[in-house]
Amino acid sequence: MKVILHVDMDSFFSAVEVRENPELKGLPVIVGGKIETEEEITAEEPDRKIRGVVSTCSYEAREYGIHSAMPLSRAYELCPDAKFLPVNMPLYKRVSREIMTILKEYADKIEQVSIDEAFLDVSTKVRNWDEAREYALRIKREILEKEELTCSIGIAPNKTIAKIASAFVKPDGLTVVEEVKAREFLAPLPVKKIPGVGPKTEQMLKKMNIEQIGQLASYDVQELVAKFGKYGTRLHLIANGIDESEVEEEWERKSLSRERTFAEDTKDASVLNNCVDELAEEVYNTIKKEGFVFKTVALKVKFEDFVVCTRAKTLKSFHSELSMLKKIAKELMTEFSQGKGKEKEKKIRLVGVRVSNLGVVDEKQRRIV
Ligand code: TTP
Numbered sequence: 291m292k293v294i295l296h297v298d299m300d301s302f303f304s305a306v307e308v309r310e311n312p313e314l315k316g317l318p319v320i321v322g323g324k325i326e327t328e329e330e331i332t333a334e335e336p337d338r339k340i341r342g343v344v345s346t347c348s349y350e351a352r353e354y355g356i357h358s359a360m361p362l363s364r365a366y367e368l369c370p371d372a373k374f375l376p377v378n379m380p381l382y383k384r385v386s387r388e389i390m391t392i393l394k395e396y397a398d399k400i401e402q403v404s405i406d407e408a409f410l411d412v413s414t415k416v417r418n419w420d421e422a423r424e425y426a427l428r429i430k431r432e433i434l435e436k437e438e439l440t441c442s443i444g445i446a447p448n449k450t451i452a453k454i455a456s457a458f459v460k461p462d463g464l465t466v467v468e469e470v471k472a473r474e475f476l477a478p479l480p481v482k483k484i485p486g487v488g489p490k491t492e493q494m495l496k497k498m499n500i501e502q503i504g505q506l507a508s509y510d511v512q513e514l515v516a517k518f519g520k521y522g523t524r525l526h527l528i529a530n531g532i533d534e535s536e537v538e539e540e541w542e543r544k545s546l547s548r549e550r551t552f553a554e555d556t557k558d559a560s561v562l563n564n565c566v567d568e569l570a571e572e573v574y575n576t577i578k579k580e581g582f583v584f585k586t587v588a589l590k591v592k593f594e595d596f597v598v599c600t601r602a603k604t605l606k607s608f609h610s611e612l613s614m615l616k617k618i619a620k621e622l623m624t625e626f627s628q629g630k631g632k633e634k635e636k637k638i639r640l641v642g643v644r645v646s647n648l649g650v651v652d653e654k655q656r657r658i659v
């Protein structure tokens with residue numbers, strides 16, 4: 291039996307703020323942007339006291355119709371008495387890491403999907419749906435005891451249903467969808483509840499008279515394919531409660547490097563620098579494609595006598611710019627060419643550029659987790 295959990299923290303940023311400042315408990319709390327001081331209010335926009343958008347808000351604030359991505363100025367109109375707080379990312383990242391550490395202990399496999407949510411495959415940990423519910427309750431209790439935060443959990447035979455289920459009862463929810471009840475659970479829900487179905491797909495489906503997942507489930511799959519291609523098949527399967535996708539363990543990449551051996555050993559600074567530039571670009575293209583950011587840059591040199599030396603520099607924070615990568619790699623190269631007596635004299639046979647201490651960029655945040 292496959293049992294998947296989707297855990298999603300409740301009003302994450304604002305819940306963390308309330309935990310840190312208990313006097314905010316029960317109040318409408320809005321996290322996002324920043325509040326401008328009197329001096330910052332420009333003459334052209336005298337009324338715009340607050341800039342930026344709402345990152346998230348407490349459930350109390352949601353009762354005023356406030357939600358993520360709403361301009362803060364609008365939130366201010368809806369609830370001027372709310373507590374407005376700036377985003378404190380380092381704090382939320384730290385709490386996120388602590389939560390993920392707790393969750394790891396419960397999972398056969400874990401896949402973190404954003405700063406505050408993860409899929410857990412717990413198939414070997416429980417024998418039936420009742421045990422799965424108990425297991426999820428234990429997780430909720432541990433997070434509440436250790437972090438003073440609530441989360442909502444969906445339990446289901448696959449990832450898609452687990453994700454839909456975690457949002458079904460919120461905050462502090464727990465929803466179990468047994469395999470035999472999957473289609474029944476999905477049928478009345480609007481199609482936009484399927485992860486990945488945005489306003490465009492929703493509109494296209496509406497034109498085909500498909501508004502609920504149940505209608506999608508019984509629709510002719512050939513017609514869906516004609517309209518959506520392969521995605522049509524996937525939508526039809528999901529609507530019928532089928533999703534074979536696995537919980538993907540985080541692919542931890544420790545480092546990434548490129549190196550080159552010269553056709554002829556060299557000491558020529560411009561040849562060496564050009565080579566470092568090119569290698570830095572190759573490394574950069576890969577990390578960019580895979581969404582990584584780096585903290586450490588290392589340069590490896592193999593001399594004509596096959597002696598290998600490495601120098602590295604670790605930055606205070608994560609970086610993703612090619613210019614930074616090139617700059618450090620070249621500085622390290624200069625250290626070699628101006629280095630200790632003997633090294634300076636030797637020709638170089640091979641150069642390598644490596645980045646390590648890698649982080650991933652969270653898609654939802656476009657920030658590093
Ligand atoms: P969500 O899990 O989508 O929202 P939430 O945890 O605040 O509320 P709930 O799950 O109870 O509905 O996002 C997690 C965090 O990501 C959220 O606390 C703030 C941040 N976030 C943004 O910064 N901008 C956004 O548009 C969204 C949706 C979230």
Ligand code: MG
Pocket residue numbers: 298299300301302406
């Ligand atoms: Mg959340």
